[in-house]
Amino acid sequence: MKPVQPPVALEIQGLVKRFDRPAVDDLDLRVNGGEFYTLLGPNGAGKTTTLRMVTGLLRPDSGAISVFGIDALADPVAAKKIMAWLSDEPMIYDKLTPFEYLEFIAGLWGVGARAAEAQARDLLRWLDLEPHAHERCEGFSKGMRQKVALAGALVHEPRLIILDEPLTGLDAGSARQVKNVLRERVRRGCTVIMTTHILEVAERMADRIGVIASGKLIAQGTLDELRHQAGRGGLTLEDTFLTLVGQGAVAA
Amino acid sequence: MSQPASLLWFARHECRLAWRDWVYMMTAGRGRRFRSVAAGIAAFVFFLHGVAYFMVGAYANVGADPGKTVLLIVTGNLLLSAALMLSQAMESVTRAFYSRADLDLILSSPASARRLFSVRIGAMALSIQLMALLLTAPFINVLALRGGWHWLGGYGVVIAIGMAATALAVAMTVGLFRAIGPKRTRLIAQIVAAVIGAAFVIGLQVAAILSYGTLSRLDFLTSETMRALTPDEGSMLWWPARAMLGDAGALLAICAAGMALLGAAIAVFAPQFAELVISAGGSAHGAAQQGHKSGFHCAAPMAALRRKEWTLLRRDPWLVSQTLMQLLYLLPPALLLWRNFAEGIDAAALLVPVLVMAAGQLAGGLSWLAISGEDAPDLIASAPVLARQVMRAKIEAVMGAVALVFTPLVAGLALISPFAALAAAIFVAVATASATAIQFWFRSQAKRSHFRRRQTSSRVATFAEALSSVGWAATGALAAMGNWFAVAVALIVLGVLAGTRWLSPARA
Numbered sequence: 001m002k003p004v005q006p007p008v009a010l011e012i013q014g015l016v017k018r019f020d021r022p023a024v025d026d027l028d029l030r031v032n033g034g035e036f037y038t039l040l041g042p043n044g045a046g047k048t049t050t051l052r053m054v055t056g057l058l059r060p061d062s063g064a065i066s067v068f069g070i071d072a073l074a075d076p077v078a079a080k081k082i083m084a085w086l087s088d089e090p091m092i093y094d095k096l097t098p099f100e101y102l103e104f105i106a107g108l109w110g111v112g113a114r115a116a117e118a119q120a121r122d123l124l125r126w127l128d129l130e131p132h133a134h135e136r137c138e139g140f141s142k143g144m145r146q147k148v149a150l151a152g153a154l155v156h157e158p159r160l161i162i163l164d165e166p167l168t169g170l171d172a173g174s175a176r177q178v179k180n181v182l183r184e185r186v187r188r189g190c191t192v193i194m195t196t197h198i199l200e201v202a203e204r205m206a207d208r209i210g211v212i213a214s215g216k217l218i219a220q221g222t223l224d225e226l227r228h229q230a231g232r233g234g235l236t237l238e239d240t241f242l243t244l245v246g247q248g249a250v251a252a
Numbered sequence: 253m254s255q256p257a258s259l260l261w262f263a264r265h266e267c268r269l270a271w272r273d274w275v276y277m278m279t280a281g282r283g284r285r286f287r288s289v290a291a292g293i294a295a296f297v298f299f300l301h302g303v304a305y306f307m308v309g310a311y312a313n314v315g316a317d318p319g320k321t322v323l324l325i326v327t328g329n330l331l332l333s334a335a336l337m338l339s340q341a342m343e344s345v346t347r348a349f350y351s352r353a354d355l356d357l358i359l360s361s362p363a364s365a366r367r368l369f370s371v372r373i374g375a376m377a378l379s380i381q382l383m384a385l386l387l388t389a390p391f392i393n394v395l396a397l398r399g400g401w402h403w404l405g406g407y408g409v410v411i412a413i414g415m416a417a418t419a420l421a422v423a424m425t426v427g428l429f430r431a432i433g434p435k436r437t438r439l440i441a442q443i444v445a446a447v448i449g450a451a452f453v454i455g456l457q458v459a460a461i462l463s464y465g466t467l468s469r470l471d472f473l474t475s476e477t478m479r480a481l482t483p484d485e486g487s488m489l490w491w492p493a494r495a496m497l498g499d500a501g502a503l504l505a506i507c508a509a510g511m512a513l514l515g516a517a518i519a520v521f522a523p524q525f526a527e528l529v530i531s532a533g534g535s536a537h538g539a540a541q542q543g544h545k546s547g548f549h550c551a552a553p554m555a556a557l558r559r560k561e562w563t564l565l566r567r568d569p570w571l572v573s574q575t576l577m578q579l580l581y582l583l584p585p586a587l588l589l590w591r592n593f594a595e596g597i598d599a600a601a602l603l604v605p606v607l608v609m610a611a612g613q614l615a616g617g618l619s620w621l622a623i624s625g626e627d628a629p630d631l632i633a634s635a636p637v638l639a640r641q642v643m644r645a646k647i648e649a650v651m652g653a654v655a656l657v658f659t660p661l662v663a664g665l666a667l668i669s670p671f672a673a674l675a676a677a678i679f680v681a682v683a684t685a686s687a688t689a690i691q692f693w694f695r696s697q698a699k700r701s702h703f704r705r706r707q708t709s710s711r712v713a714t715f716a717e718a719l720s721s722v723g724w725a726a727t728g729a730l731a732a733m734g735n736w737f738a739v740a741v742a743l744i745v746l747g748v749l750a751g752t753r754w755l756s757p758a759r760a
Contacts, residue, residue, distance in 0.1 A: 055634045080636035091628035093560070095567040103548045107556025108635040117548035136567070152631070 007033040007068060009160050009191035015053060015063030017215075023049040024060070025215035031193055031208075033068070033159075036186045038202040039195045040241055041212035047195040048087075050212070051162050055085040067160055081109065084153035088165035090145040091152075094138035098129050098148045101137065102155045109156035116155060123151040126184075127177055143174035150178055154185065161185060163194040167201060179205060203237045211244050219244045262363075262371040270375060292711075300390035308391050312399025318497055320485055321474050326493035328473040332452055333388065334413050337380050339449030341421030344376045346441045348525075349425070349434070355529055365526035370518045372525075373422055377514055381414035402498025409496045409503065412510030419510075419517035421445075426521050429528055553637045554645040561622050561649035568700070601672045601732035605725035607661055608676065612683035612721025615654050617703075619691040622646040625700035647688055654684045672732045679728030686720040686749055693756035716752035720745055 012029040016022070024046040031037045039047045052058040054065055056076040065072040065079075072079035092101055099120065106116030124130045127147040132140070137148060146166065153161060161182070167175045182192050183205065196202055202209050203223060210220040219229045223237060230243040255261060278289045314322050348369075358368055385407065392406035424444075428437045459472050472478065483489055495503035551559065623646055626632060632642055658680050666673035694713035723745030730738035 057630055057633050077636045077638060080634060083634070085630065085634040087630055091631040093564060093627055095564050096560070100563065104556050104560050105631075105635075106548060107551050107559075108553045108632075108637060110553055110636070113548040120548065 009033040009068060010054065010193065011066040013064045016061045017049055017053060018061055022215050027215060027217055029210060029217055031191060033191050034189050035191055036205055036207045037193045038206035038209045039212060040202055040209060042245055045212045046215035047212050048164050051164055055083060055162055056080055082159040084158035084161045086149055086153040086163045086166050088168045090149035092137050092145055092148050095136055097134050097136055098124060099133045101148060101152055105152045105155050111156045120155050123154055126181055127151055142169045143171055146170055147174060160191045165195055167196060167198055199237045199241060211241065213245050259367050259371060262368050266371050266375045270379060297390060301394060304390040304394040309394055309398050312395045314497060320479055323485065323490045323493045324473045324478055324482065326496050327490065330492050333384060334417055335452035336449050337384055337414055337417035338421055339445045341376060341380050341418045342425055342441055342445035345421050345425040346438060348372055349529055350438055359526055366523045369522040369525035373518050373522060377415050377418035380418055381411050384410050384414055405498050405503045406496050408507050409492055412506045415510035415514040419513035422517045422521050426524065554641055557642060557645035558649045561646060565653060603665060604672055604676045604732040605729040607658060608679040608683045608728040609721050609725040611654055611658055611680040612687045612724060614657065615650060615684035615687040616691060616717045618653055619650045619688040621700055621703065622650050623691050623695045624698050625703065627700055629697055650688055651684060675728050675732035679724050683721055683724040686724060687717050690717050690752055693753055712752065712755050716748060719748050723748060
């Protein structure tokens with residue numbers, strides 16, 4: 001009997017985006033459903049540009065993007081309906097409270113009031129935001145703002161969550177809360193794609209890791225597979241990453 | 253080379269930042285436009301000289317011993333300049349307290365905060381003086397060319413007033429800070445600054461209208477009432493005017509007074525600034541403002557967007573106050589129209605242009621906030637809503653807000669004249685739609701807090717918005733009076749709008 005293949009959450013083929021120079025250069029990427037996938041790469045490698053094109057924030061020059069079988073370039077609204085995007089700069093409104101913010105997002109994504117409110121209350125509780133649920137966000141710390149933004153990304157129950165450096169600037173407690181919530185979502189069948197510079201997070205949380213350099217995917221797989229690709233066993237992820245990026249730079 | 257962290261070193265640092273900030277504001281961040289901006293400023297200054305020639309050229313030959321009338325007129329104009337400078341200074345001081353761009357860095361360094369703030373207060377005075385000189389220099393130059401070099405004392409007077417206004421603004425803002433706390437000071441000081449800037453002009457106009465039925469401030473300043481109420485020519489009250497007219501002793505005295513005031517403000521308040529800035533920073537973490545606590549009221553995406561826009565507008569009284577302040581200037585013409593024509597032709601029809609003009613101005617501000625001032629653009633762009641639906645919802649939010657303000661006014665007008673009310677309703681809607689369309693064509697992503705920079709982002713949009721408001725106001729007035737010339741004016745405004753659309757980046 002053939003093993004059941006997981007659905008493909010994200011499939012990118014031949015993606016190209018140029019600014020002054022190629023930011024993303026003929027990139028192919030495939031992420032399976034229910035997977036925690038981490039994208040690593042040096043600054044300016046093209047990680048954020050890639051993810052912004054997936055979420056419809058940037059138009060690619062060429063290539064194809066499919067989200068759970070939906071052509072994200074031909075039907076962006078349908079693709080956006082099942083996706084959430086969270087950047088390192090929290091996208092929240094200072095003059096709204098977390099509760100109102102989640103209500104607004106539920107409205108934008110067209111989620112029913114009852115289901116959205118229950119989900120919002122759970123998220124606010126899990127993220128320790130319940131005591132501040134009805135305070136305006138203007139006085140919140142970076143960590144609190146990031147948690148509000150994360151709650152916003154999750155309140156409409158997306159099937160694919162894309163996060164760009166979500167742990168930047170968070171304290172240990174907040175970072176752990178965010179990680180716990182993401183793990184719990186993956187357990188429930190959600191797919192998470194995350195960029196990070198914190199290699200330890202990638203090492204501990206990711207099912208698979210992709211390494212991007214100069215706009216190309218230069219390696220991908222589990223940590224063991226990456227070590228193998230780097231040509232040396234027993235390396236830390238940091239050593240593996242630096243070796244792969246070094247090889248990528250030579251190849252380029 | 254100046255010693256690091258010395259007064260001179262800080263002054264150099266401040267000058268560099270101020271210069272770059274000014275260039276950015278004038279060129280909207282496009283360095284290549286600097287030459288055209290410089291040419292524009294030169295043309296503007298040249299134009300102002302022409303305006304000054306026609307406005308004050310005939311008054312240049314005032315004798316060495318001016319009478320009370322001349323002293324009253326000159327003093328009135330100096331008070332007007334002082335009010336505007338004070339308003340600008342209060343805004344600068346408030347910004348110094350609340351914008352923490354580099355203050356955290358400097359306050360956490362071992363450098364003396366007193367020196368930094370001494371320089372910053374001095375820099376505020378300098379920038380206010382430069383701005384005032386840009387506007388007054390053409391008038392002083394024309395007076396000097398036509399009436400003699402003694403008018404050049406005007407430069408000294410403007411500089412002295414700039415110093416005094418800055419000192420007063422620092423004292424007032426610090427006083428507000430101590431009296432009502434950092435959280436409220438931000439809003440109150442901004443409103444006070446705007447009201448001070450507008451109040452003197454509006455006050456004089458209202459007084460002139462009520463007393464003489466004219467908008468002319470001169471009629472009021474030269475009236476017998478004013479002559480009777482003010483002290484005789486020997487009083488110190490006239491020293492600034494005498495200095496302006498070339499009295500060297502008075503000029504020296506007011507320059508010395510301005511310098512003394514600014515020096516005292518620096519000596520007294522610079523050491524307190526660091527403490528106040530820290531309080532202002534902490535105020536954001538003070539008592540949290542509460543929102544509504546009822547359950548979710550999830551609506552369709554467009555309704556959610558409209559509600560979000562209305563909530564943000566309602567909760568940002570500073571932004572709304574800046575916008576509504578524009579309406580304050582429309583009060584005197586409304587009063588004048590009402591008073592002068594109440595017993596003649598249909599007075600209600602004369603209120604139509606005032607309402608239309610105000611609607612255009614309000615819609616311009618609000619649509620900038622809704623369309624360009626989006627604080628979470630990525631969130632909106634990543635939502636499963638078409639871009640055109642987002643824009644439609646935002647435009648509807650603006651239209652709704654304008655309707656909320658003007659419906660009661662138009663309804664009140666309908667009680668007096670249904671036809672005038674109909675014309676007002678139509679042209680309020682048209683002016684609102686035009687201003688919104690201009691903001692839509694010239695939209696560019698910005699933070700809501702950058703509202704005050706919106707007019708520098710596109711001068712074409714700024715002029716087009718003003719022209720369209722004025723044009724629709726004229727059309728509305730003519731239509732309300734049943735004058736067919738309204739059609740011709742409407743066609744001109746439509747031409748302006750078509751030209752604006754053609755020039756807009758949205759078309760490109």
